[in-house]
Each structure stands twice: as structure tokens, then as C-alpha cells.
Amino acid sequence: MYDVVIVGAGPVGMFLACELGLAGCSVLVLEREPTLRSPGKADPLGMRGLSAASVAAFHRRGLLRPLLAASDIDDAPGADSDTDEPPRPRSAGHFAGMMLDPAHVDVTALPFRLPGPASEGVMTHLEAVETVLSERAAKLGVEVRRGVTVSEVTQDDERVVVRGGEHSCTGRWLVGCDGGRSTVRRLAGFDFVGSEPQFTGYVMLATVTDPDKLRPGFHLTPTGMYLRMPAKDYIGVLDCDGGAYDRSQRPTRDHLQTVLRRVSGTDVTLTDVRHVSTFTDRAMQTTTYRRGRVLLAGDAAHIHSPLGAQGLNLGIGDAMNLGWKLASTARGHAPAGLLDTYTRERRPVGAAALDWTRAQTAAMKPDAHGQAVQQVIRDLIGTRDGTTYVYTRTSGSSNRYDLGGEHPLVGRDAPDLRLEDGTRLADLMRDGRGVVLDLDPDRPLHAPATRRENRIRYAAGPARNDLGLRAVLVRPDGTVAWATADDPDPTQFEQTADRWFGPPDSGEHS
Structure with missing residues (x-):
């Protein structure tokens, strides 16, 4: 019997597996996909932004340099800084496609900020993240079985039995990290509640015959938003259609071209559509992250639109929070109620992320109300305080658990204090x-x-x-x-x- 069985070998599941393996737990990871690599995980379709909080998580486990190397990044920003002044971010992201000026971020208002390798976020891709984590998990003795589709989950007071095809395994604990359509969530009976979608999103690799008609970067329009990265033939589109185009449908070139023309307001022509995926801004969350001996993390516990690059970062935060608590419980030296603090701490963070994406959706609506909200937001993020507020939300620096204690640092992510001998x-x-x-x-x-x-x-x-x-x-x-x-x-x-x-x-x- 394993200490912990994890369903899902994506970034969240593998980060959690590494945390448990580091603590000496026996861990089995079950994954439906037969291989790690796929076009949707590689650059550019798999491109993701890691927030400063997520970068700090990799940094604390000695995984930041391998991740940067796998992402073709020479070094982390601020890694060799000789100053102890709060660093200014090189980019500040966007709100509903409205770009923020990093020069407007008031670094003196950011709580307990110090320079260092994890002082700001980085761009990576899912394949790089999963490769680095899989290599570390293997060194820690984590077992991974691929090509396993889970079909049954049963639990009692002492164990959880997981079955899938010819495979059957038993763990003292089970964690579902199997994505937005989580099988573990459904089989274990978690309630999943929230709001229905307002738009359909498309991400594609396609050739544009008249590229000058689409400006590079993010562009918010009266009917949605589009993103063009010409060097990689990467195009993203958000269509405010009420989420009408379900993921079960396969988008044709003609459909994609029609949507892109409507959203961009051009007569652009698409050819050679090599890959496409769709999504919506459906925002849902489980009412608890634990039922008995079954827990959820990442998209299995919460789903929302990718606006603001919150999804991967939210999941990494779940794994970091849960890992040591579950390991301590499995190893038998956890204080009473420790595992219950996982839901208590992480569910409010997830709820805030869902509301953050809902707010962006509201600002994108093509009606008069949405356009009015959009103008207010533009005015606000044009100010120093407005930009700083949005940056604290997207970077993770505003997150604080309610742990009690009088000092304002309690409950926050620890600054990377550097001792006089250079040790961080x-x-x-x-x-x-x-x-x-x-x-x-x-x-x-x-x-x-x-x-x-x-x-x-x-x-x-x-x-x-x-x-x-x-x-x-x-x-x-x-x-x-x-x-x-x-x-x-x-x-x-x-x-x-x-x-x-x-x-x-x-x-x-x-």
C-alpha cells in the first residue's frame, strides 16, 4: 500500500509528488496520457506564465535553474543582484487584454519584497515544467504509471482503492490532480459549483496570409479579444458568444476564420491550421478540497478562464500548501487538524482567482455596460495605485493566509532573506x-x-x-x-x- 496515490501527472500532480517524495513518502502517480510530450504542451501552445510566487516555489526546492534551462532562459531576473532594494518588475501583465506599464508599479508598496532569483515571474511552457518535475520525481523514488484511465474510487477509514482497466492500487490517501474534468472529483462525490461561461476561447497554430492586418500582442475589441505572436504563428481569440461553442465540437478553418474576422474587425485569411484547442470562462469550484481520504488540487478543485494566467499558478500553490501537510499526516507526526487547514487556506485563494477572472470577463462584454466598465478600468490602471493593485493580484504578492499573529508578515510568502555569508x-x-x-x-x-x-x-x-x-x-x-x-x-x-x-x-x- 502506498502512502499517497496521485491521479494526474501534470505540473500540479508532479509538483505534489516531488513534495511527498522529498518527505520520504511512498508515492504512485497514475496518468491517462501514454507519453509526457504533446503539441499542446510545447512552446508556443503550452506557453504559460509563472508568477513570482510560483517561481519562488521552484527556487526553494532547487528546481529554478533546471526549469530556466528547460525553458531556454539564461538566468533568473535578479539572481546576481548586489542591491537590497526592492526590484522593479520588468513586465506587469494585463487585465482583460489591457496592458499594464511596469514603470507604474510602486515597488515600495509591495509587502516585504527583496531582490533575488524569484523576485518576479517568468515565461515557460508545460513541457519544460513537467520534464523538470518528472526528472526530480524519479530521483526521489516516485513511481509513475502512464496510460491508466481511472474508473473506480472507493475509500474507508484506513485506505483508498483506485481501479482503472487492469490496474488496481491502494493508498492511504488519494489526491486528484486530473484537471478540469476530474474523474476523481466525480467518483468521490465532490460538489462543484459556480457560474456558466460568457465566452469561447480559441488557441491555434495557423498561417495568416495577410499578417499586417493583425497587430502583434493583446488587443481588446468591441466583440472580444485577440492575441497574435507572428514569429510562432500563434493566435488566440476570445469570442463573447456566451460560451456557445462547446469543446466537444471540432473547429473548422472556416469557423475559426469567421470568428477571428468578427473579433478583429478585419478580413484576415487563415490557412494551414495545424493545431487548435478551445476553452471557456466557466468558473467552478468544489465546496471543499477534502472528502475523507480523498483530496483535490489544481483544476480538479477549481476551473476558470486563463485570463491573467492564474490557473497553473493556483495549482502550484495548492500543491505546495498540501504537500508538507499530507506528508506530515502520512508520516504520523502531524498536529491535530493540520490537514484540514489545506481547504481553509487554499479555497479562499481559489475563490478570489475565480472572481478575478469573472471581473475581466465583465470588462470584455460587447454591450454598453461592459464598455463602460472597460473605460473605468483603463482609467484606473493608468494610475500608479491602479497598476500596483493589479500587479499585486497577478504576481501573488497580495496573498495572505489568516494564521493569526500580530506581525504583518505572518501568513504571507516569506521574502528571500539573504544572510551576510550569502546564504538565502x-x-x-x-x-x-x-x-x-x-x-x-x-x-x-x-x-x-x-x-x-x-x-x-x-x-x-x-x-x-x-x-x-x-x-x-x-x-x-x-x-x-x-x-x-x-x-x-x-x-x-x-x-x-x-x-x-x-x-x-x-x-x-x-
Whole structure:
């Protein structure tokens, strides 16, 4: 029997598998597709934007450089920065196709921001992400079975049995990472609720015989939006048709040309359509992320339009949050209720992402109401405060879990603090343990900081820029669990450590 069975070998499933494997769990991943590679995953159709929060997740596990290499990126922005000033983003994204000027981002308003390899997002593609994660999973002993279509899921108080074709396996826990049409979600009886679509989207590789008629980049029009990347024959179209063109239909060249002409307002001609996929902005979410011993992550738990590049990043955040909690539970040293915090923390983040995409859809509607909203948004993102607000939402820097605690950093993603010897916080997190940073070695945090050494790493030393912190406790997912600007209260620290990591084992130092 495996500790955890994961259904779905996409980025979310494989990231979760790596987290569990890193913690010493036995993991089996079942995947319907027989091979990793497909045209829809490679550049350009598989192109995805990773937010700064997602880049930080790869950075903390030592996977950022392999990911950049697989994505043909020379190096991470800010990797060799000698300054400790908050870095300005090189790009700020868009809202409903309305581009933001990165020069308008007020970096001083971004919470606890430091320069470093994960200071901003990067563009990659699904094949690069899955290749890097699959290679790491193999090194960690994760077993992957491809070509398996799950058809039955049953559970009791101790185990989950998964069947598919001739395959049958048992795990103490099951996680569905099998996408928007999740079989695990359906078989395990999760409720999936939300709103119906307002548009149909198309992504295609096609030749345009008269390319000058379509301007490069994003363009919001009275009937939708189009995106053209001429160097790669990549064209994206959003048609405000109420989601009428279902994914079960195969779009013809004539249909695609008609839609593109209507949305772009041109008489452009398409030839040689080599690949096309469709999607809608249907926004749905499960009412809980856990039912008994079955959990969901990524698109299996929430679906929405790709506007704002939220989907992959939301799923990576799910996997990072769930991984250490499920591993701690499976290994038998989780404090009471730890696994329940997964739904409590991640579901509000998912709900906010769904609303963020709904807001963009509302601004794209071709009626007078939508056009009025669009003009208001244009006015707002033309200001410094408006651009900064949108950037904090799309970059993940506005996310904060409600963990209690008085310090404003608690519940936020930890800044990549750099000690005087050059060691970064991310360097200390590669083995998946939590980290205590004691930033005043002349007044060390006493005995409680060195307890639970199998689950918490202790490091001491002054930081180049300590952001006014005296000491900080960071969970394995990079979330700050406790922080203080004053002399640490050992009792308060101990209570926080108990809450997230459980009491020390008898074999650990005390």
C-alpha cells in the first residue's frame, strides 16, 4: 500500500509528488496520457506564465535553474543582484487584454519584497515544467504509471482503492490532480459549483496570409479579444458568444476564420491550421478540497478562464500548501487538524482567482455596460495605485493566509532573506523542512528553536536586509508562521511550532 496515490501527472500532480517524495513518502502517480510530450504542451501552445510566487516555489526546492534551462532562459531576473532594494518588475501583465506599464508599479508598496532569483515571474511552457518535475520525481523514488484511465474510487477509514482497466492500487490517501474534468472529483462525490461561461476561447497554430492586418500582442475589441505572436504563428481569440461553442465540437478553418474576422474587425485569411484547442470562462469550484481520504488540487478543485494566467499558478500553490501537510499526516507526526487547514487556506485563494477572472470577463462584454466598465478600468490602471493593485493580484504578492499573529508578515510568502555569508532562505528550504531564522546571533533564540530538528532547520546570522525582523519561522511551503521584530518570546514560538509541526519526538534534541 502506498502512502499517497496521485491521479494526474501534470505540473500540479508532479509538483505534489516531488513534495511527498522529498518527505520520504511512498508515492504512485497514475496518468491517462501514454507519453509526457504533446503539441499542446510545447512552446508556443503550452506557453504559460509563472508568477513570482510560483517561481519562488521552484527556487526553494532547487528546481529554478533546471526549469530556466528547460525553458531556454539564461538566468533568473535578479539572481546576481548586489542591491537590497526592492526590484522593479520588468513586465506587469494585463487585465482583460489591457496592458499594464511596469514603470507604474510602486515597488515600495509591495509587502516585504527583496531582490533575488524569484523576485518576479517568468515565461515557460508545460513541457519544460513537467520534464523538470518528472526528472526530480524519479530521483526521489516516485513511481509513475502512464496510460491508466481511472474508473473506480472507493475509500474507508484506513485506505483508498483506485481501479482503472487492469490496474488496481491502494493508498492511504488519494489526491486528484486530473484537471478540469476530474474523474476523481466525480467518483468521490465532490460538489462543484459556480457560474456558466460568457465566452469561447480559441488557441491555434495557423498561417495568416495577410499578417499586417493583425497587430502583434493583446488587443481588446468591441466583440472580444485577440492575441497574435507572428514569429510562432500563434493566435488566440476570445469570442463573447456566451460560451456557445462547446469543446466537444471540432473547429473548422472556416469557423475559426469567421470568428477571428468578427473579433478583429478585419478580413484576415487563415490557412494551414495545424493545431487548435478551445476553452471557456466557466468558473467552478468544489465546496471543499477534502472528502475523507480523498483530496483535490489544481483544476480538479477549481476551473476558470486563463485570463491573467492564474490557473497553473493556483495549482502550484495548492500543491505546495498540501504537500508538507499530507506528508506530515502520512508520516504520523502531524498536529491535530493540520490537514484540514489545506481547504481553509487554499479555497479562499481559489475563490478570489475565480472572481478575478469573472471581473475581466465583465470588462470584455460587447454591450454598453461592459464598455463602460472597460473605460473605468483603463482609467484606473493608468494610475500608479491602479497598476500596483493589479500587479499585486497577478504576481501573488497580495496573498495572505489568516494564521493569526500580530506581525504583518505572518501568513504571507516569506521574502528571500539573504544572510551576510550569502546564504538565502531558499537555500535552507531545499530539503522540505521548515526554517527558523535567528537574525541576531548576539542574542540567540534559546532552546525551543533547536527542537524538532527533523522538521525544522535552525539558522542564525545577520541578514543583509532583515526588513526589521528579529526572528522568523517559515513553514515548508514558504509561508511565514511566526515573526517578531522584538526579542523572541520562547513560549509564543513554542506554541506556534506545536501548532504547525507537532511536539518534538523523544529522539530529537530538547
